Amino acid sequence: xxxxxxxxxxxxxxxxxxxxxxxxxxxxxxxxxxxxxxxxxxxxxxxxxxxxxxxxxxxxxxxxxxxxxxxxxxxxxxxxxxxxxxxxxxxxxxxxxxxxxxxxxxxxxxxxxxxxxxxxxxxxxxxxxxxxxxxxxxxxxxxxxxxxxxxxx
Numbered sequence: 001x002x003x004x005x006x007x008x009x010x011x012x013x014x015x016x017x018x019x020x021x022x023x024x025x026x027x028x029x030x031x032x033x034x035x036x037x038x039x040x041x042x043x044x045x046x047x048x049x050x051x052x053x054x055x056x057x058x059x060x061x062x063x064x065x066x067x068x069x070x071x072x073x074x075x076x077x078x079x080x081x082x083x084x085x086x087x088x089x090x091x092x093x094x095x096x097x098x099x100x101x102x103x104x105x106x107x108x109x110x111x112x113x114x115x116x117x118x119x120x121x122x123x124x125x126x127x128x129x130x131x132x133x134x135x136x137x138x139x140x141x142x143x144x145x146x147x148x149x150x151x152x153x
Contacts, residue, residue, distance in 0.1 A: 109150060117146035 028034050061067065062082055070078035080090040120131035131145045
């Protein structure tokens with residue numbers, strides 16, 4: 001499970017621009033033309049920068065066997081330590097990764113819950129009447145059922 005979280009998280013953080021675009025789709029003028037261009041541009045830019053990052057990492061990685069045999073169990077932490085030779089810097093860089101991944105998970109749940117709620121509101125799902133319920137107990141209304149259904153699936 002942890003390997004999926006560590007490996008899959010880097011893809012998801014590069015995919016955050018899709019969530020931002022999709023959330024704003026209802027407010028965009030001529031969304032059927034503007035939104036695909038925005039998503040495509042974001043994917044191209046992130047793909048190019050990611051490719052440059054991977055090439056740079058490959059040429060500066062060092063001993064791969066040493067990195068894979070790390071006592072931490074996470075090779076990226078060993079790469080951070082090999083690069084900085086400092087536990088403090090390694091901890092700071094790892095903390096940044098954890099914060100970014102946590103923010104990414106929150107963004108993913110919020111986006112998919114909003115889309116699930118919108119679809120349920122329009123009656124497009126089984127149990128739509130339950131999923132579309134919005135609770136007014138908090139400062140802003142929250143679709144508890146949508147968030148719960150999204151998290152369980």
